[in-house]
Amino acid sequence: MLLSDTGAIARRLSGFEVRPQQILMASAVERAFEERQRLFVEAGTGVGKSFAYLIPAIRRIVERGERVVVATNTISLQEQLIEKDIPLLNAVIPEEFSSVLVKGRGNYVSLRRLKLASEREGRLFAHD
Numbered sequence: 001m002l003l004s005d006t007g008a009i010a011r012r013l014s015g016f017e018v019r020p021q022q023i024l025m026a027s028a029v030e031r032a033f034e035e036r037q038r039l040f041v042e043a044g045t046g047v048g049k050s051f052a053y054l055i056p057a058i059r060r061i062v063e064r065g066e067r068v069v070v071a072t073n074t075i076s077l078q079e080q081l082i083e084k085d086i087p088l089l090n091a092v093i094p095e096e097f098s099s100v101l102v103k104g105r106g107n108y109v110s111l112r113r114l115k116l117a118s119e120r121e122g123r124l125f126a127h128d
Contacts, residue, residue, distance in 0.1 A: 002055055008092035009051070022048035030056040050077075050085045062095035075107070 002009050003023055010016045025041055025048075032039035033056055043049050057068040072078050082101045090097065 012092055013088065019048050022052045025052035026055055029053050033060050050081060054085060054089055058089060058093060058097055061097045
């Protein structure tokens with residue numbers, strides 16, 4: 001089992017601690033996948049929510065070939081997942097899986113808007 005004192009994560013990640021709430025959450029996420037139900041979970045800082053939903057999601061991906069979308073509220077959590085948590089899980093889970101980061105268009109510069117702003121700025125500060 002990945003989430004155990006002697007599991008692959010504990011061997012790879014120094015300071016890893018098994019948390020009963022994390023195990024419960026992972027089981028609930030797995031059950032929700034199996035039953036095709038929605039699941040709402042509230043858990044405090046330090047529970048290990050990321051692993052609790054990523055591990056069942058990855059299991060679903062490798063066992064059934066399904067795609068899973070993980071939506072986050074912050075860019076910093078997106079970066080943590082894609083740069084730290086998922087690579088760690090990729091290293092300890094023997095089956096292959098892949099991940100991608102997709103950001104909304106609000107996170108990118110609109111070339112059209114940039115051009116319009118540049119033109120407006122040029123007119124605003126033009127010397128007569």
